[in-house]
Structure formats: C-alpha cells, structure tokens
Amino acid sequence: MASPLTLAPERLSDAPLADALIAHAFGPGRLAKAAERLREHSAHIPELSFVAWIDGRAVGCVRLWPIMVGATPALLLGPFAVDEAERSAGVGAALMRRACEAAKDASHAVVLLVGDEAYFGEFGFSRARDVRMPGPVDPRRVLVRALTPGAADGLAGPVRAAPLVARREAPVLALAAE
Numbered sequence: 001m002a003s004p005l006t007l008a009p010e011r012l013s014d015a016p017l018a019d020a021l022i023a024h025a026f027g028p029g030r031l032a033k034a035a036e037r038l039r040e041h042s043a044h045i046p047e048l049s050f051v052a053w054i055d056g057r058a059v060g061c062v063r064l065w066p067i068m069v070g071a072t073p074a075l076l077l078g079p080f081a082v083d084e085a086e087r088s089a090g091v092g093a094a095l096m097r098r099a100c101e102a103a104k105d106a107s108h109a110v111v112l113l114v115g116d117e118a119y120f121g122e123f124g125f126s127r128a129r130d131v132r133m134p135g136p137v138d139p140r141r142v143l144v145r146a147l148t149p150g151a152a153d154g155l156a157g158p159v160r161a162a163p164l165v166a167r168r169e170a171p172v173l174a175l176a177a178e
C-alpha cells in the first residue's frame with residue numbers, strides 16, 4: 001500500500017525543507033524571475049502555504065504571498081515544487097487544491113501565478129491579459145484564478161508586493177463547548 005500523503009500549513013521549522021525543495025526544483029535561476037521581485041522583500045503567508053509530507057519527509061510545497069494587482073488585493077502563488085521522485089502522483093494537484101481552498105476560506109478572492117496554463121488550467125487558472133509583472137515574463141504564463149465569481153473581472157495594472165492583504169473579515173467559527 002502506498003504511504004499516505006498529508007498536507008499541513010508550513011511551520012517556521014519547515015522553512016529550510018521547503019527552501020531546499022524549491023532550490024532543487026528551480027536552481028539558482030529562480031532568483032532572476034520576475035515573481036522573485038515580488039517576494040524578495042515580502043513574506044509568504046504561513047497559514048496559506050503548505051508542505052506535503054510522505055512518511056515524515058517533506059515532498060512538496062506551495063507558498064502564497066500578498067500582492068496588489070493595480071488596486072485589487074490578491075495572492076501570488078509560488079514557488080510550487082514537488083520532489084522529483086514523487087512527481088506525477090497527484091502531490092502537486094493536492095497542494096494546489098489545498099492552497100486555493102485555504103485562500104478562499106480566508107476570504108481571499110484572486111490568486112495570480114506565473115506558470116504553464118497546460119498544467120494550471122485544470123485548477124481554474126487562465127491568462128491574466130492586462131496584468132503587468134515587475135520584470136520580463138512571457139505574458140502567456142501570467143495566470144489568474146478568481147476564487148469567487150467575477151473577482152478577477154477587469155483585473156489590470158502593475159503587480160506589486162503588499163505588506164498586508166486587505167480582505168473581508170474571515171468568518172468567525174463558533175466552537176461548541178461540551
């Protein structure tokens with residue numbers, strides 16, 4: 001029987017493991033990417049960033065970052081990486097779904113990423129035609145997903161890092177005490 005996959009929000013102590021997965025998947029060239037300009041002076045949101053675990057090994061990760069697209073608060077998704085030995089088994093799909101679900105549950109409405117539509121299309125991402133990344137990037141790879149209907153309609157303008165994401169109040173969960 002295959003070992004179970006678990007996903008958990010990234011803890012502070014997981015960061016070196018996630019960093020190693022990212023460095024291995026992307027190499028040093030990752031630091032020259034346009035998306036890196038949005039991340040270098042920012043911090044990812046730990047409760048919306050996930051690590052995938054198999055048998056106590058970190059095998060994948062995805063991070064979400066607060067950004068603004070023009071006047072619209074949004075999240076940047078990435079880096080997103082799965083250990084080479086564990087690819088094509090659905091770990092990436094599980095991470096994508098979990099991260100987008102968590103973002104939606106936290107009342108975020110728009111997720112942007114730079115990647116291949118051939119992969120990310122399945123998760124509801126499509127071309128963000130009027131969005132300008134802070135650096136050279138193939139415009140066909142700038143993709144967006146609205147987490148609520150219509151949230152990405154008319155999305156346009158320059159993308160910049162945002163220290164805090166303006167968002168609706170997250171719903172208050174009522175806990176039943178026994």
Ligand SMILES: CC(C)(COP(=O)(O)OP(=O)(O)OC[C@H]1O[C@@H](n2cnc3c(N)ncnc32)[C@H](O)[C@@H]1OP(=O)(O)O)[C@@H](O)C(=O)NCCC(=O)NCCS
Nearest residue numbers: 025080081082087088089090091092093114115116118119
């Ligand atoms: C992209 C990535 C995270 C997917 O992880 P994964 O666990 O293999 O994902 P899944 O199991 O959900 O899907 C795998 C399928 O997607 C396909 N796929 C992966 N990257 C793709 C891409 N860029 N374009 C099209 N298809 C892609 C794989 O070929 C595989 O197809 P198969 O099932 O027919 O073999 C992983 O391939 C990876 O770490 N790649 C290097 C880093 C990277 O490119 N990250 C994304 C850029 S933002």
